[in-house]
Amino acid sequence: xxxxxxxxxxxxxxxxxxDHARSLPWREPGCSPWGVLVSxxxxxxxPVARVLPRWREWLDRWPTPSDLAAxxxxxxxxxxxRLGYPRRALRLHAAAxxxxxxxxxxxxxxxAQLLALPxxxxxxxxxxxxxxxGQRHAVVDTNVRRVxxxxxxxxxxxxxxxTAAENRLAVALLPQDEATAARWAVAVMELGALxxxxxxxxxxxxxxLDRCAWVLAGRPAHAGPTRxxxxxxxxxxxxxxxxxxxxxxxxxxxxxxxxxxxxxxxxQRARCLDGLVADGLVEPLADGRFTLPRT
DNA sequence: CACGCGTGGAA
DNA sequence: TTTCCAAGCGT
Numbered sequence: 001x002x003x004x005x006x007x008x009x010x011x012x013x014x015x016x017x018x019d020h021a022r023s024l025p026w027r028e029p030g031c032s033p034w035g036v037l038v039s040x041x042x043x044x045x046x047p048v049a050r051v052l053p054r055w056r057e058w059l060d061r062w063p064t065p066s067d068l069a070a071x072x073x074x075x076x077x078x079x080x081x082r083l084g085y086p087r088r089a090l091r092l093h094a095a096a097x098x099x100x101x102x103x104x105x106x107x108x109x110x111x112a113q114l115l116a117l118p119x120x121x122x123x124x125x126x127x128x129x130x131x132x133x134g135q136r137h138a139v140v141d142t143n144v145r146r147v148x149x150x151x152x153x154x155x156x157x158x159x160x161x162x163t164a165a166e167n168r169l170a171v172a173l174l175p176q177d178e179a180t181a182a183r184w185a186v187a188v189m190e191l192g193a194l195x196x197x198x199x200x201x202x203x204x205x206x207x208x209l210d211r212c213a214w215v216l217a218g219r220p221a222h223a224g225p226t227r228x229x230x231x232x233x234x235x236x237x238x239x240x241x242x243x244x245x246x247x248x249x250x251x252x253x254x255x256x257x258x259x260x261x262x263x264x265x266x267x268q269r270a271r272c273l274d275g276l277v278a279d280g281l282v283e284p285l286a287d288g289r290f291t292l293p294r295t
Numbered sequence: 296c297a298c299g300c301g302t303g304g305a306a
Numbered sequence: 307t308t309t310c311c312a313a314g315c316g317t
Contacts, residue, residue, distance in 0.1 A: 043313040050303075050312085084301035084312095091315080121315045141313045161296080162314095189313065198311065199306070229310065230299090241301050279300095 008211065009151070010175050010184060016207040017187035020194065024048070025055065026131075027186070033107035033132035034099075035059050040124045040131075041092050046083050048193075054083055066105045068096040074292025077281060078248050086244055090280055090293070091119025109133040127185075136181035138170035143192025144185075148173070150196060154213035156222040157198075239263050239272040244281060253289035 025031060026039035038058055042051040058079060062068035068076065073093040080089035095117040099107055107128070108114055114125035126137040145158035148169055158166065175181045195202045203209055214220070232238055242262040247254055263269045273290070276282040283293045 040313065045300090045312060045314060046302080047304080047312045082302060084303085085314085087300070088315085119315065123314060127313070139313090142311095143313065193313075230301095232301090235299090237300055237302095244301090 006173055006175075009173065009208065010180070012207040012211070013187045013191055014180070014183060017183070017190055021187070021190055022048075022194070025052070031132075032063075033109070033128065034063075034065055036132035037095070037107055037120075037124075037128050038092065040127050041088055041095075041119055042083055044088060044124070045085060050083060054079070054081055062096075064105060065096040065099040065107065068093060069100040072292075072294045073280070074283070074294055077244070077292050081248070082245075086281055087279055088119055094118040095120060107132070109135070111135070111137060130182045130185045134179060134182045136174060136178045137185065138167060138174055139185040139189065140167060140170045141189060141192075143189045143196075144170065145192075146198060147188055147192045147196045150201070150214035151208045151212045154217045154220075156214060156220060157224070159224070160227050236268065236272050236275065239265075239268055240276055243269070243273055243276060247282060247290060247292050253285055253287075253291040255289050259290060 021027070024039075026036050035055075039051065039055055042055055042058075058068075061079065062071070071093070073090055076089040076093040077086050080086050083089075098117055099105060103113070108117075109129065109132075111125050111129045114120050114128050115122070117125075120128070123139065123141050126139045127141070129135045130137045130139050140162060142158075145162065145166055148166065149155040149158040152169060152173070173184075175184050191206070191208075195206050203212070203215060206212065209215060243259055246258055246262055250258075259273065260266070260269065263272075273282065277284055280293055283291050283295075285291060
């Protein structure tokens with residue numbers, strides 16, 4: 001239970017955002033909804049600094065969904081470069097096709113229609129509806145969850161996965177006015193990204209310092225179980241990454257021998273290649289070579 | 296619902 | 307060096 005009224009949180013965070021927001025190209029007034037959507041998908045689990053150059057290239061090459069939809073999906077995977085989780089590139093291409101075929105080439109403003117697009121989940125649908133179309137939605141990402149956990153709930157970290165209680169809290173905190181709600185959504189996220197960070201929060205720079213439930217409680221350590229980091233060395237994910245890197249680097253289809261060279265364990269290599277084919281990230285050709293997907 | 300899914304910079 | 311972690315999604 002908090003004694004701080006939402007109005008104070010809104011004023012503090014919105015004023016802070018007005019002074020400290022980063023100038024990012026997808027926040028420019030002239031940025032299209034498509035530009036916002038592309039940025040949101042690229043930013044799923046990938047840092048802003050790494051996204052920036054790829055985002056500019058994408059929007060320059062494919063300024064509309066129909067431009068991307070006209071290309072083979074493999075071109076999206078190649079242009080994705082090393083942003084990671086390349087299935088996102090495939091889904092973004094599929095979303096572009098759906099936007100062209102089912103929405104007249106225009107990114108839909110409706111939350112449910114956004115949610116129905118490939119690769120667009122609860123967070124991204126709300127983010128696009130809010131950031132690109134100025135609507136009132138609870139936009140709950142990892143930054144927002146961390147700010148809410150500390151400032152409102154008084155916990156050092158949010159729960160391992162998004163809970164119904166967190167969603168209820170985010171809805172309860174939304175300003176009533178639509179335009180204010182949209183600014184609040186991006187402002188809280190920015191606060192979590194720049195000040196209320198995961199590792200070393202800069203509480204001295206926080207506009208909520210004197211109202212933060214976690215600080216007022218003496219910054220107690222995280223109570224729950226420590227979440228396990230993802231293993232990497234020797235995992236299928238590493239092997240998939242190596243296989244796909246070979247295919248991205250080659251403008252032409254690649255002989256199987258080139259893929260064999262990138263990982264010593266033949267069984268794991270074969271399993272991963274099969275997985276990539278099943279995912280639609282790799283296309284096997286009749287002559288035994290492999291390529292990024294053409295269809 | 297817990298898990299698998301890439302990548303690389305910073306602490 | 308190792309570990310953490312960065313605007314999640316789909317199954």
